[in-house]
Amino acid sequence: VGGFFKQQLIDMMELINSTNPHWIRCVKPHPAKKPLMVHGITCMQQLESSGVLGTVKIRKAGFPVRPTFKNFVYRFKIIMGSGPPLDDIPAMKEWSRKVCDKVGIEAKKAQCGTTKMFLKTESNQALEAARDEAQKIHRVNAQNAARKKVKDLMRRHKERVDKIKALQKALREEMNQMKKRRAEAQAKYNVDKKLPRLPGQPAIEEEPEIETEPESEPEPEPEPTPDPSPEEEIPEINPFEGQFSTDRACTVCDSGYTGEEPRMAIYICTECDEKLCEQCWDVEHKNKKRVHHQKLLLYFECDLCTRGHNKKEKALPALWFCTPCKLMLCKQCWHDEHKNPKRRKHNKQFLYPDGEEGVWADVTTRAQGVEVCTDKFKAKDVVSWLKKNTDRACSVCAKSEGRAALYSCEECDPKHHEKLCEDCWFNEHKNKKRRDHRKKLLL
Numbered sequence: 433v434g435g436f437f438k439q440q441l442i443d444m445m446e447l448i449n450s451t452n453p454h455w456i457r458c459v460k461p462h463p464a465k466k467p468l469m470v471h472g473i474t475c476m477q478q479l480e481s482s483g484v485l486g487t488v489k490i491r492k493a494g495f496p497v498r499p500t501f502k503n504f505v506y507r508f509k510i511i512m513g514s515g516p517p518l519d520d521i522p523a524m525k526e527w528s529r530k531v532c533d534k535v536g537i538e539a540k541k542a543q544c545g546t547t548k549m550f551l552k553t554e555s556n557q558a559l560e561a562a563r564d565e566a567q568k569i570h571r572v573n574a575q576n577a578a579r580k581k582v583k584d585l586m587r588r589h590k591e592r593v594d595k596i597k598a599l600q601k602a603l604r605e606e607m608n609q610m611k612k613r614r615a616e617a618q619a620k621y622n623v624d625k626k627l628p629r630l631p632g633q634p635a636i637e638e639e640p641e642i643e644t645e646p647e648s649e650p651e652p653e654p655e656p657t658p659d660p661s662p663e664e665e666i667p668e669i670n671p672f673e674g675q676f677s678t679d680r681a682c683t684v685c686d687s688g689y690t691g692e693e694p695r696m697a698i699y700i701c702t703e704c705d706e707k708l709c710e711q712c713w714d715v716e717h718k719n720k721k722r723v724h725h726q727k728l729l730l731y732f733e734c735d736l737c738t739r740g741h742n743k744k745e746k747a748l749p750a751l752w753f754c755t756p757c758k759l760m761l762c763k764q765c766w767h768d769e770h771k772n773p774k775r776r777k778h779n780k781q782f783l784y785p786d787g788e789e790g791v792w793a794d795v796t797t798r799a800q801g802v803e804v805c806t807d808k809f810k811a812k813d814v815v816s817w818l819k820k821n822t823d824r825a826c827s828v829c830a831k832s833e834g835r836a837a838l839y840s841c842e843e844c845d846p847k848h849h850e851k852l853c854e855d856c857w858f859n860e861h862k863n864k865k866r867r868d869h870r871k872k873l874l875l
Contacts, residue, residue: 497550498548502524511559529544537555542555682707704725737765825851826851827851842872
């Protein structure tokens, strides 16, 4: 039995020596051995006799609060507004002294050690009070900034709404006046059977009727053939099945190669250097080596722009083919030639592949017609500017290439805004000082 007890003591001592023991002082709440009872005098006697109160008094007389410099900077950084880097101990030490001086703590009540701050209880309370006051100021400033931002956003939104309403009102007034003028012109035409005089056109004086002697009755003339009514069906004519110049013929389906009549070329292959019709393009580019080839669309020039009475130096690309008139026309010429009521219902075909909603429609129609940017003008100015045919040529390449402008730059020249095409915009704004310029699309 003695050997067994001795072995147990040896094992217990080995276990205690292998660990870091912590001693716990137990306080007996009362001598009655009953639950839920505490006798204050008994507890205080035990604390005094064990030396706990003496240790607390000694610690309180010294520096009970001892945070590290890193924790001190992280917690009280808001008092100074900014703090030093957390890996520089000398800078943190100097910064901690400045904080204590700003709060008004005496040097005896706050000392800087090698890695920690030593603070009295009243010093820690003063720092916490200063921290709460700084947080309150920051909260008030953040709330004021948020209110100003919301107020500014509401003001700008209200200005946009007012501008939109003013523009809508001006457009409604102009439309009402236009309807009134149209009704008056129609009523006048129903009475006089004469078209109204164009603006700037001199008035035609009516010649007085001259009384002549009655002549013998002439022979009856043959009745003229009546014009087709707008409701009459007009047969569609394929614009590609007609005579065209040899330079527009497909280079693959010629008579010497297929024995058939050549078709009109629609595309140009940039790598094969050939002009191809739609059928030959599909046949020639089935091969995997040619699928990636890029195709460019061949434009049709407007017939009236090239050889009509309003001949221009540079013809616009045609968009539609009028089957009764047998003409390929651009947007402006189509509008001018079909003002007559007898021609308004003429059938038209879109000249390019996939129709007016296809992939080529945006490319062909982008430079057509008059377009307006409403952001640059007030409501009344927009209504008057809609009536004018403004110059849409690019201000950079107008003389050399003559491309139509797509964007307007407001910052290069605030008085006279530059109108630029897409290529000229990128070339003119490569400089770092111009990259952030705002551009407005001429809608």
